[in-house]
Amino acid sequence: MEVIVIIAYLIPTLILFSYSCAQLSLVWKYWKKRRKENKNPSPNIINLPSKLPLVTIQLPIYNELYVVERLIEAVCRFDYPQNRLEIQVLDDSTDETVEIIARNVQFYQAQGFDIRHIRRTHREGFKAGALAYGLTLAKGEFIAIFDADFVPNPDFLTQTLPHFSNVQVGVVQTRWVHLNESYSLITLLQAFGLDGHFIVEQGGRNAGGHFINFNGTAGIWRKTCIHDAGGWSADTLTEDLDLSYRAQLRGWQFVYLENVATPAELPATMPALKSQQYRWMKGAAECARKNLTKVVHSPTVRISTKIYGVFHLLNSGVFLAVFIMALASVPILVITVFEPKYNYLFGIFSIFQLSFLMLLAFYGTTHYRHKTFGQFVWQLPFFLTVIMGLSLHNAIAAAEGYLGKKTPFVRTPKWGIVQSKDGWQRKNYLVKSLNWLTIAEILLAAYFAAAVGLGLYWHSYQMTVLHAMLALGFGFVSFYSVKHSLS
Known part of the structure; x- marks a missing residue:
């Protein structure tokens, strides 16, 4: 015994x-990259192309009556020409959120925005299903995604789009920061843990050229990358991690921008935190079950990237x-x-x-x-x-x-x-x-x-x-x- x-x-x-x-x-990888950047304090500045690409912004919504208006207002304040911007409010709501969205969409349409209130007859596939459905209607070359609790800054697109000058880049992910970090001890400790992920984990993996993940929001995809990787799938609870690995196994590169911060709201109660943690933990395990052997047996992935991928998926x-x-x-x-x-x-x-x-x-x-x-x-x-x-x-x-x-x-x-x-x-x-x-x-x-x-x-x-x-x-x-x- x-x-x-x-x-x-x-x-x-x-x-x-x-x-x-x-x-x-x-x-170590994170600080190694920082030292290189410090030795070259004036890196080449990547500018937006002279002809701005058409961008579709997807806002997947389900019963978000307290925050949806704030989100729509934020994306309509983007420092980007209206005629190069399409906004999809992918609304699966079953409560008064529907009316709030309809009212706001009508308001911004009257101001000249290409914004649509998109409703499905069923909620099949949940968030992944809503994103996939919206993609079939999307006109943009790039797809920016924001969950309801986010309030992106006006310069989000001008900070992220230049990095797609490399045609192999499929995703640009920004760092989350926290609107209500000091609200309570619970939100403070959540911020502590998330900061470790968004600074060292994402930054270290990206610095080493290893697989990172799109975090489900506050990032932007090249539409052809989504299609090439097989599109959104609802067979795991973390559709973002799943698509990220499928895309990188296809050879697409991901860029992580630590210095571009996107504010979001943290869960304020323990039951809400548990709900989020359950989805993240179970979804990651489902992604490991689905993608781990593909990573290990991939003939094109470096051994070191496979090792980091195993640790990442089994997190x-x-x-x-x-x-x-x-x-x-x-x-x-x-x-x-x-x-x-x-x-x-x-x-x-x-x-x-x-x-x-x-x-x-x-x-x-x-x-x-x-x-x-x-x-x-x-x-x-x-x-x-x-x-x-x-x-x-x-x-x-x-x-x-x-x-x-x-x-x-x-x-x-x-x-x-x-x-x-x-x-x-x-x-x-x-x-x-x-x-x-x-x-x-x-x-x-x-x-x-x-x-x-x-x-x-x-x-x-x-x-x-x-x-x-x-x-x-x-x-x-x-x-x-x-x-x-x-x-």
Whole structure:
């Protein structure tokens, strides 16, 4: 039995260590590129062509009464000629959002915009289906996509389109920034994690010439790239990641622009965050199931790009490793107390604590580039604590994706929350998460709190910090799941 527990702890720990090494290598690639840019402070400026291309803007909408007007207004403020711009509002809504869109479309049509309110008779394929349908009607050479919670800046097209001067470029993706980062601790920690992805992960992979992904919004596609890659598909919950890999396997290049920021609204409640995380984690696992072997066996993809692609596609599996490691850590504590011959394990496991130092470098880069050190000092441990608290929820989502269990696309609610005075309590689209999973998270918080007490009682302190973070993390997630479901 002891051997089984040790293996159950050791294998996930090895996986997490490997993943941390991959993240550290992205930090190195990121800074290597930055050093090159610093040595050449005046790069060649890419200008827009003399004849501006026709651009189609797609706005996939489903029941977004609080934010859709803000989005339409933002894209109609683009610094781009009206006669070279087509706007498609792809509206699958079933509530008063339909009337809001109709009113705004009529208003901007009267001002000379080529804007259409496109309705389908069914919601087949969800967002992917709406994008695919809109593409059959699109007149533009390039397709810009924005989700309802985004507020793109007026210079979005003038900043992104010049990069398509290279005919092999199929996508230009911009960095997300956050309208309501300081709204609450939940939004602050989301911003912390997303910044790591959008600065180091996207920037590092792109710097190394490896596969990155279109993030579903705040980016622009060459229409021929979409068609060449096989078009939008709804057989995964992350149609953006799926199409990104299919396109890059066809040889298309992606460009990531860290310095072009596109603002968006973060989910303001724990149930809404869980809904988003579930879709992202399960969708990534579904994409791995669909595309991993294609990446590994591709004769045209470099070995290094295949390795980074494997880590990228299997990213959501990290939560399976975190959860299994966490569960096994308590029996490990008991074994080492009552079987002193196994105390040497702590010496071995301490090697893998280097993972934390790698995460320091990863997220430290993010804050060095765009934030302050004072924020970083307390946000990193708190962020890791909450991520551990989400491990059960995200592990279930990833497992379902790997096993091929299909579930419908569930949107993340947006409420137009930007300032601290804005509230969500009396608005539509509230998500409830009072279910067996919340009860399990409460029990896990108690489980790891008891482990902290046992460790202190037995004077075995090697895992006290880990168990304290797990107890706090599951307690935080379950507390806000209950609070936001009852509010």
